[in-house]
Amino acid sequence: xxxxxxxxxxxxxxxxxxxxxxxxxxxxxxxxxxxxxxxxxxxxxxxxxxxxxxxxxxxxxxxxxxxxxxxxxxxxxxxxxxxxxxxxxxxxxxxxxxxxxxxxxxxxxxxxxxxxxxxxxxxxxxxxxxxxxxxxxxxxxxxxxxxxxxxxxxxxxxxxxxxxxxxxxxxxxxxxxxxxxxx
Numbered sequence: 001x002x003x004x005x006x007x008x009x010x011x012x013x014x015x016x017x018x019x020x021x022x023x024x025x026x027x028x029x030x031x032x033x034x035x036x037x038x039x040x041x042x043x044x045x046x047x048x049x050x051x052x053x054x055x056x057x058x059x060x061x062x063x064x065x066x067x068x069x070x071x072x073x074x075x076x077x078x079x080x081x082x083x084x085x086x087x088x089x090x091x092x093x094x095x096x097x098x099x100x101x102x103x104x105x106x107x108x109x110x111x112x113x114x115x116x117x118x119x120x121x122x123x124x125x126x127x128x129x130x131x132x133x134x135x136x137x138x139x140x141x142x143x144x145x146x147x148x149x150x151x152x153x154x155x156x157x158x159x160x161x162x163x164x165x166x167x168x169x170x171x172x173x174x175x176x177x178x179x180x181x182x183x
Contacts (some may be wrong), residue, residue, distance in 0.1 A: 010102075081112070111136070
């Protein structure tokens with residue numbers, strides 16, 4: 001399955017001040033998430049942000065905060081976004097409104113990202129996890145999570161795949177701007 005910009009939304013999971021420094025390849029997660037956020041904004045793809053226990057772990061990192069704009073930010077205690085009442089209602093509304101695809105970036109790949117992706121897929125969403133925009137403390141945890149998610153029918157993609165699938169074609173004003181972000 002390919003991503004369709006008219007049917008997709010972007011979810012940034014828990015890229016927070018006190019979590020990010022402990023992640024492997026933390027700078028890559030921020031860079032790739034920034035590209036995904038730029039792309040979503042340019043193509044009118046809705047963005048959602050989750051924050052795991054922000055009182056203790058802080059809020060989304062400053063490098064992404066401005067790019068998030070007025071997108072809804074949900075505080076959560078459940079590891080899976082789907083198991084949070086507010087997020088579940090939010091994504092159900094997206095699905096019912098014609099956006100059944102969810103592109104996911106964030107941390108930690110083997111906990112919140114994996115549980116969210118698996119729950120969304122089992123609930124009828126088309127789920128795309130952006131492998132180079134997720135991380136965990138240990139790189140081995142990322143590999144395990146990506147393999148497990150793939151076995152559950154989740155599409156494992158990279159940032160460039162997401163950008164070009166969202167674009168769909170080269171003959172748009174957005175193509176020049178967005179293709180330059182991934183090259």
